[in-house]
Amino acid sequence: MSKKQSLKELRQYIIDRNPDEPEFHQAVTEVLASLEPVVAKHPEYTNAKLIERICEPERQLMFRVPWLDDDGEVQINRGFRVEFNSALGPYKGGMRFDPSVNLGVVKFLGFEQIFKNALTGMPIGGGKGGSDFDPKGKSDNEVMRFCQSFMTELYRYIGADTDVPAGDIGVGQREIGYLFGQYKRITNHYETGILTGKELGWGGARGRKEATGYGAVYFLQDMLSANDQELKGKKVVVSGTGNVAIYAMEKATELGATVVACSDSDGYVYAPKGLNVDLVKQIKQVDQGRISDYPERSKGKAEYVSNGSIWQVSCDVAMPCATQNELNEDDAKALIDNKVIAVVEGANMPSTPDAIQAFTDAKVLFAPGKAANAGGVAMSAMEMQQNAARESWSFDYSVDQLKTVMCEIHRSCFDTAKQYDRQGDYVFGANAAGFKRVADAMLAFG
Numbered sequence: 001m002s003k004k005q006s007l008k009e010l011r012q013y014i015i016d017r018n019p020d021e022p023e024f025h026q027a028v029t030e031v032l033a034s035l036e037p038v039v040a041k042h043p044e045y046t047n048a049k050l051i052e053r054i055c056e057p058e059r060q061l062m063f064r065v066p067w068l069d070d071d072g073e074v075q076i077n078r079g080f081r082v083e084f085n086s087a088l089g090p091y092k093g094g095m096r097f098d099p100s101v102n103l104g105v106v107k108f109l110g111f112e113q114i115f116k117n118a119l120t121g122m123p124i125g126g127g128k129g130g131s132d133f134d135p136k137g138k139s140d141n142e143v144m145r146f147c148q149s150f151m152t153e154l155y156r157y158i159g160a161d162t163d164v165p166a167g168d169i170g171v172g173q174r175e176i177g178y179l180f181g182q183y184k185r186i187t188n189h190y191e192t193g194i195l196t197g198k199e200l201g202w203g204g205a206r207g208r209k210e211a212t213g214y215g216a217v218y219f220l221q222d223m224l225s226a227n228d229q230e231l232k233g234k235k236v237v238v239s240g241t242g243n244v245a246i247y248a249m250e251k252a253t254e255l256g257a258t259v260v261a262c263s264d265s266d267g268y269v270y271a272p273k274g275l276n277v278d279l280v281k282q283i284k285q286v287d288q289g290r291i292s293d294y295p296e297r298s299k300g301k302a303e304y305v306s307n308g309s310i311w312q313v314s315c316d317v318a319m320p321c322a323t324q325n326e327l328n329e330d331d332a333k334a335l336i337d338n339k340v341i342a343v344v345e346g347a348n349m350p351s352t353p354d355a356i357q358a359f360t361d362a363k364v365l366f367a368p369g370k371a372a373n374a375g376g377v378a379m380s381a382m383e384m385q386q387n388a389a390r391e392s393w394s395f396d397y398s399v400d401q402l403k404t405v406m407c408e409i410h411r412s413c414f415d416t417a418k419q420y421d422r423q424g425d426y427v428f429g430a431n432a433a434g435f436k437r438v439a440d441a442m443l444a445f446g
């Protein structure tokens, strides 16, 4: 590529160079669409071909994961780790175990992670990993054998100062435990800093499991207050009932909002007077049940909808916290017709480009995932900090730190957008501020 190529041509070049990776193309397209004014102001980035470099992973690993199921049959899955960018620190980002995982999905997540991690202001680069293994319906022993086989290959590439994986969809404390155990077994190192999202008893951080959801709500609070609104009294809809969704619901409720709907991959529940978050936690986290159990267990205080979009439910604030591209243009129009004020992405890239355009056109406040859900990785960086110092912070102190980081991220997105005359455009603010921090470090390194 010549230095004179436009961003549009560069985007096409990246798409052609990475065929059959639609999610990666989508993530790159969104970031590049924000960078025109930034590179116009900083020709040094173009001269050093920084955008092209940032879009190319430093290293991508793909490996075989053979394991034995409970019937004694060999099963084979694929493992991935994309070490995307280490300009700001060790590669950092979660691992997803889900049948939908492929190289393009891991690359989109790793690419987003670079800018998200930069926005936290912490010393962490960007990476992501996972497998097409489906933990649903597997026994504990099967999950353990899979995790042990996965780590038997992955251990060569990770380390507290190299690459620090964590959880994501399908990877919670159980999986992190099996992965950590295998790392320790085969390396003979009790090195807590090689993974985050650990249990408290063996190197975990207080507040990590709450951090992404709480952080997204803190971002929402700041975004509303910057626009002369408040969270108290608002009606909120949250998709998903996983790690991010549950703690977003918990914090929003604690701050005086009413969460009227949430979902899982089968359907959603609607409770006009508000959901009981403790009951949702009991059903999904303790009993490993389905959200369809909620109406009966809440004694009829909610209705379950098995095929329909949760975004049809009228609300002031929508928080997509399940998965990518779960909110499309029709969903956005339904939310706009119902007078939604703000949309805050707890998941990674949950809104399609058409949906984001519809929100922008309708002047709905819109917070992209790379800014709003950065609380999880920020708390992971604090877990690394505690592991390195052999410390263990209190829950209140940790959540205070989280709040400060989210407030800084909000301010950085808001101020950057203003500086480029794009006031209120959080997508632009997040992309431009995140990119600049990474680009400046890469320039310094030659």
Ligand SMILES: NC(=O)C1=CN([C@@H]2O[C@H](COP(=O)(O)OP(=O)(O)OC[C@H]3O[C@@H](n4cnc5c(N)ncnc54)[C@H](OP(=O)(O)O)[C@@H]3O)[C@@H](O)[C@H]2O)C=CC1
Pocket: 167, 168, 169, 170, 171, 212, 239, 240, 241, 242, 243, 244, 245, 263, 264, 265, 266, 321, 322, 323, 324, 326, 346, 347, 348, 373, 374, 376, 377
């Ligand atoms: N965990 C973290 O700290 C962070 C996570 N994220 C992002 O947040 C999102 C959720 O992650 P997390 O909460 O950890 O994952 P979990 O596995 O804990 O939960 C995922 C939730 O989303 C639901 N879901 C999954 N796929 C679909 C689908 N296709 N349609 C509808 N619902 C679906 C699941 O339903 P079911 O119960 O039926 O499986 C589950 O309720 C992901 O995009 C992840 O990348 C971002 C930052 C940090």
Ligand SMILES: O=C(O)CCC(=O)C(=O)O
Pocket: 092, 093, 094, 095, 113, 116, 164, 165, 166, 167, 168, 196, 348, 373, 374, 376, 377, 378, 380
């Ligand atoms: O805590 C981490 O390192 C990973 C969080 C993550 O995967 C994400 O922010 O999407």
